[in-house]
Amino acid sequence: MTTPATTQDRSASTERAVAIVTSAAPIVTGLLAPLLDGGAAFTAAIAYGGAAGFMAANYMNRLPEGLIGNLPAGDVFRAHRSPMFISSLTTGAALAMGTLVGPDGADALMAGVLGLPSIPGIFSLGWWAAVGLVPWKLRNVLGRKTPKHAPAVVAAARASIPTGAATGADLIAQRWGQYISHPDTGSHKGQILTVRTLGPNRWTGTITALAGSSVTVPADTVSSVYQVPTAWIAFKNGAHAGERHIAVHLTAPAELDPNTLTGAWKKYLSKPGGLMAGTHLKDVRDDPNTGGQVAVVVAGEDLDRLRHPDRLDLAGALRTKPILISYEPRQNPREAVIRKMDHNPLQKGAAFPGVHVLKVNANGYIQLGPGVSGFPARIQLHDPALGAQHVIVAGVTGSGKGGTLQLIALAHHVNGSAILYADPKGSSNPAITKMAAYSGLGPDAAMGALRIWYHGLQHRVAESGRTEMKNFKATKNRPWVPLILDEASKLLGENAEHKKEATFIINAGATLGRSMGMPIILANQLMQLAQLGGDAAIRDNVFYGGSLILLRSDSSQKHLVDLPENFAGCNPADIPPAWTGDRDMIYDPSKPLNDPERTFGLAFAASPGGHAEMMRNWILEDATPYIDTDNIGIPVDWPFWEDREELAARSVLPSDQGTEEDDLDGDGTLFSFASPAPKKPTSADDKILKVLEEIADPLGLEVLYRDKNDIARLAGLEGSTFDNALSRLVKADKIHRQMENGKEVRGKYGFGPSPFPSA
Template sequence: MTTPAAAQPRAASAERTIAVITSAAPLATGIIAPFLDGGAAFTAAIAYGGAAGFMTANYMNRLPAGLIGNLPAGDIVQAHKSPMFISTLTTGMALGMGTLLGSDGADALMAGILGLPSIPGIVSLGWWAAVGIVPWKLRNFFGRPPKTATTAAVGQTAAAAATLPLTDADRIARRWYDHISNTETGSHKRQDLTVRTTSPARWTGTITAPAGSSVTVTAETISSLFKRDPSWIKLKHGAHAGERHITVNLVAPAELDPTTLTGAWRKWVSKPGGLMAGTKLENVQDDPNTGGQVALVVAGEDLDRLPHPDRNALAGALRTTPILISYEPRQNPREAVIRKMTHNPLQKGAAFPGLHVLKPNKNGYIQIGPGVSGFPARIQLHDPALGSQHVLVAGVTGSGKGGTLQLIALAHHVNGSAIIYADPKGSSNPAITKMAAHPGLGIDDAMGSLRIWYHGLMHRVEQSARDQMKNFQPSPERPWAPLIFDEASQLLGESAEHRKEAKFIIKAGASLGRSMGMPIILANQIMQLDQLGGEAAIRDNIFYGGSLILLRSDSQQKTLIDLPENFAGCNPADIPPAWSGDREMVYDPNTPPDDPERTFGLAFAASPGGHAEMMRMWILEDAAPYIDTNNITHPADWPFWDDRHELAARSVLPSDEDSDDQDGGSSVLFSGIDLTPKKPASADDKILRALEDVSDPLGIDVIYKDKNEIAKLAGVQGSTFDNALSRLVKADKIHRQTENGKEVRGYYGLGPAPDDTDA
C-alpha cells in the first residue's frame, strides 16, 4: 500500500506571511506602478498575466493535483484560492491604471472615493471594497497560529504521524484515504475527505471529487468502512456536484431512537400509512414537568391540516398509555402540541391553594386546577363584552363532578353572586346548599328553583328593555345570579316529569341569561342532546358557547357528540377510572394487591378559544370552611323575592293555545322580549291592590294609610317594599300625604297627588 507524499516542512509563520502579501499586493502595486518605465511596465504586465492565469485556474480547480502537491505551499494556495483570486484582480486594476494613465490613473483608482458621488468615485469604492474583503477573509491567519488543527487534510503523512499524536480527525482521514480515496487502491479514487468537526456523538466533513467529476461515495460504502448503520449517515449536496457534506452519527440520532419522542414519532406515527402520516415534529424540548418531551406537531406540505388522532390510537402508536399522552390542537389547523410523559404530574393532585385562585382576572378567568403542561387550567366566569359565561360539566358518578361544581359555586360565592341551586337528587352537594340564596333539593323543589330563576330572568329582561340597559355590570343591588343545575337529565331527560317546563326555562336562560348576568352552570352525567331537553339552542348556547369541563365518561360520549374544535382529540372516555390497576398475570399470595388509585377530578377543560388540555381539579374535600354564611348574596333587584316560595310552586309555561306540544311556547319566547307566561303579581302590583281595596268607592276622598299597614295588607316587607314605594311615587301611581303644605311622614294614598290650586 502506498501513502501520500510527505508535505515539505515550513515555518509556523509561512501561512501568515502569505496572507499579508496577498492582502498588501493591490495597495503596493497601486503605489509603485506609476513610477515604472516602459520596459519595467512591460515586464510587470507579462509577469502579472502569468500569475493571473495561474490564480484563475486555481480558483476554478483546473490545476493538476500533482502540480499542487509539488508546490512548496500548494496546500495554502488551494486553501486560499478565493482571496488570492480577488487580490489578483484588484492588483491587475492597480497595475493597469498606474502604467497606462500614470499618477492620475493611480490617484483616480485609489483616491477617487473621496469624490463621491461620481463615476470615478463609484469605481474607486468598488475597488476598495474588493481590496478590503481579502484581509477580512484571511483574518484568522494574522494572529497567533492555533495550537492544534481543527481539521485533518486528506493523506495524513506517515512522517507527521510518527512525530505528532494522532487526533480523532487524523484517524478518520487516514482510514478514509486507505480505503476510499487512495489513488491506486481506493474504492472511489481521489474523492478526498476533509474532517470538519468531531465529538463522541458524531463527526462531520466535506467530500471533494476531482475537477470535472461528481461525488459518488454512498452511505452504504461509508457504513461498511466505519461500521455504522446506513441510516445514521447523512449526505447533503455541497456548492456543486463535486462536493458533498457528510455527517456520521456514532450513536443512534434522536430521530432514529424510538425511546425518544422524535424517534417514536418517525418510526411509528408519521410513517407512510401511519396514524399521522405526512406530519413532522419541530421544536422538540425536554419537559421537566412530566419527565418526558414536548414538541410541536406540524402538517407536511401534502397536508392542508392536521388530522385529529384518537388518543388511544396515538398512545398505542407511541408505545405508551393514554394517561401519559397529551395532545393539544392549536388555533392554526396545521399545528398541535404533543406531550409524551414518563409520569403524569396530575396523579399526585394539588390541594386547593386558597380563595385567591377563584378571584377572576380582568377578563373574568379563574383557576380551577393545574394542567398537565404546568400552566393553570382556567374557565371564564364572565366576559367584559359578552357578560356572564355558561359552564357545562359532564362526568359519570365518581369522576369528580360534585367537587367541580363545588369549586365553581365557591368562586361565585366569594365574588358576590346570588346563587340559585337546583339539585333534583337532593343530596349531591351540601356545601353548595350553604352558599345558595335559594337551594332547591329534590325533583319538585329543584323545579321550583328553575321557576324562581326564570322570573328573575324575565324581570331583568323587561327592566333592560325599559331602561335600555346594555353590558350588564354587577352591583350589590343587582348581582350576578347564576343557576347551578346539577343532574340536569332528572328534569330535562326524555322521561322526566317536568321536561317541557324545564326545557322552556333552560332554553330561555341559555339564550338570554348571559347578557342579564344570569349564567347557567349545568352538570350531567352524559351530554347527549336527548338528555338536555332535545333542544339544539341549549346545546349551542351552553355546550358550544361557554366553558366546557369533561370529566371521565362512558365510551358512547365521543361517538354521539361533536366536541368544539378546541377539544379536538380529547375523548373523555379515554380517561381511565384509576391511574393504575393492571394486576399480575399469576397470583402470588406473598405479594400484596396493588389497590387502584382513582382519577377523581381528572378532566379536559377550556373556555371558548382556549386550548383544551388534560387537567385536574384542585383537591377540596369540603368548601364549608371557606363559606361566609353571614354574607350570602340575594338578588336584591328581584321585586318578587319575598314571594319566591309561592312562585316556586307555580308553572311558568304559557297556556296551551299559545304554544305547541313540541317547543313549550318557545316560538313565543323568541318573538320578542314580551314573553307570554303570565307573571305573578309584583310588589308594585300588591301595594297598588292594597291601596285600591281601602280606597273610597266613590272616588271622592283619598284614603291615606301608614306604610306599615300598607306593608301588612300587601304582604311585602323589607327593602323590596321600600323600593316599590319609591318606584310608585316616582311614577305618580301613589303619593305622600301633605297637610298645610307639609308632608306627613309615612302616609301614602292612591293615585297622583291632588292639585291644590283648584281649591
C-alpha cells in the same frame, strides 16, 4: 514504490482519458460500424448492451456504492455519469445505423445534416447536438493540464494522520486518512476529511476532493471504517462539487429511534398508510413537565388540513398509553401539538392553592386546576363583551363531577355572585348549599330554585327594556346570579316529572341569561340532547356556547354527541377509571396486590375559543373553610326576594297561569319578557279553590267532596305544582280532607275549613 505525486498524476490522467473516450465513442462507432461483418456486429451489439445497461444504472444512481468504490475509475464514473449516459445513447444510435442499415445508414446519420430540412437531416442534426453536448459537459476535464506534482494535496493527506497525543477528532481523521484518503492505499484517494464537531452522540466534518474532482465517498465505505450503520450517516452538499459535509451518528439518530417522538412518528404514524400519513414534526422539544417530548404536527403539501386522530389509535401507534398522550389542535387547521409523556404530571394531583386562583382576571377567567402542558386549565365565568358564560360539567359517578361543581361554585362565591343551587338528589354537595343565596334540595325544592331564578330573569329582562341597557355590568347591588343545576336529567330528562317546566326555564336562561348576568351551570352524567330536555336551544346556547368540562364518561358519549370543534380528538371515554390497575398474569400470594389509583378530577376542559387539553381539578375535599359566611351574595335588585318561598311553590308555565297567549315562538324559545306591567297570572291555589267552590253547596248545609285526580284534571295542574298547592291550602284552612268514622279519606277534598276542627 509509487510516489504520491505520480498517483495523483495518474488519477488526473485517467479522468482525462475517460473524458476523451466518452467524447469520441459515438463518432468512432459511426465510422467503424458499417465495416463489421455479421459475427463482429453481433458481438459488438452484446458488448454495447452490457455497457449501456451499466451507464443507465450509473446515471440513475442505482449502482451499489460498494461496486463503485471498488472500480478502478469508480469515482470518475460517478462524477461524470450524465455525459457518459448521453454518450452511450449516441453510440448506440451509430452502432444500430451502421450494422443494421449499413454504410447508407451511417452516412445518413453522420452526414444527413447536409440535407436539411429533410427528416434524415433533422435526425442527424439532433444526433450531432447530443454528440457535441458530451465534450461541452467535460470541457473542464478535457482542458485541464495534468500537473506534474501536487505537494499541497499530499501534505494535506499526510496531515490527516496526526502524530503524538491524539484527541477524539484526531483519531477520526487518522482513521479516515488511513483507509479512505490515503494517497497510496485509500479507497478514495485525496478526498480529505476535516473534523468540525465531536460530541457524545455524533461527529461532523467536511470532505474535500482533489481540484477538479467530485467527492465520491459513499456511506458504505464510512460505515465499514467507523463500524456504524449506514442509516446513521448523512451527507449534505457543500459550496461546490468538490466539497460535501458529513454527519456520523454514534447512537441511533432521533428520527431512527422509535423510543423518541420523532422516530416513532416517522416509523409508525407518518409512513404511507399510517394513522397520520403525509405529516411531519417540527420544533421537537424535551418537555421537563412530563419527562417526554412535545412537537408541532404539520400537514404535508398533499394535505389541506390535519385529521383529528382518535386518542386510542394515536396511543397505539406511538406504542404507549392513552393517558400519556396529549393532542391539541391549533387554530391553524394544518397544525397541532402532540405531547408524548414518560409520566403524566396530573397523576400526583395538585392541592388547592387558595381562593386567589378562583378570582377572575380582567376577562373573567379562573384557574380550575393544572393542565398536562404545565399551563393552568382555565374556564370563563363571564366575558366583558358577551356577558355571563354558561358551563356544562359531565362525568359518570366517581369521576369528580361534584368536586368540579364545588370549585365553580366557590369561584362564583369569592367573586361576589348570588348563587341559586338546585340539587334534585338532595345531598350531592353540602358546601355549595352553604355558599348559595337559595338552595333547593330534592326534586320539588329544586324546581323551586329554578322558578325563583326564572322570576329574576323576567325582572332583569323587563328592567333592561326600560333602561335600554345593552351590556350587563355587575355591581354589589346587582350581582351575577348563576343557577347551578346538579343532576340535570332529574328535572330535564325524558321521564322527569317536571321536564316541561324545567325545560321551559332552562330554555329561557340559555337564550337570555348571558346578557342578564345569569349564567347556567349544568352538571349531569350524560350530555345527550334527551338529557337536556330535548331542546336544541339549550344544547346550542349552553353546550356549544359556554365552557365545557368533560370528566370520565361512558363510551357512548363520543358517538351520540357532536363535540365542539375545539374538543376535536378529545374523547372522555378514553379517560380510564384508574391510573394503574393492570394485574399480574399469575397470582403471587407473597406479593401485595396493586390497588388502583382513581383518576378523580381528570378531564378535558376549555372555554369557547380555547383548545381543550387534559387537566385535573385542584384537590379540594371540602370548600367550607373558604366560604365567607358574612358575605353570601344576594340578588338585592330582585324586588320579590322576600316572597321567594311563595314563588318557589308556583309553576311558571304559561299553561299553568290561565293565560291565553303562549310565550314561546315556533322553535320553543322565548320571544319576549319585556312587558313593563304584566298581568298577574292565576295561581295554582286559585285554580284549585275555583274547582272546589264550583261544586260547593250554595246554602252551606252539606260539604261536597271531590277526588284529587278530578281536581287536578279540572284545574289543569299536575305533579309537584298541584301537590304543593293542595298542601298550602290545607294548612291555610281554605280546603280540608274528608273524614269518615274519625279517619281521613285518602285523596278526597272539600271546600272551606273542616267541619271537624278537632280532627
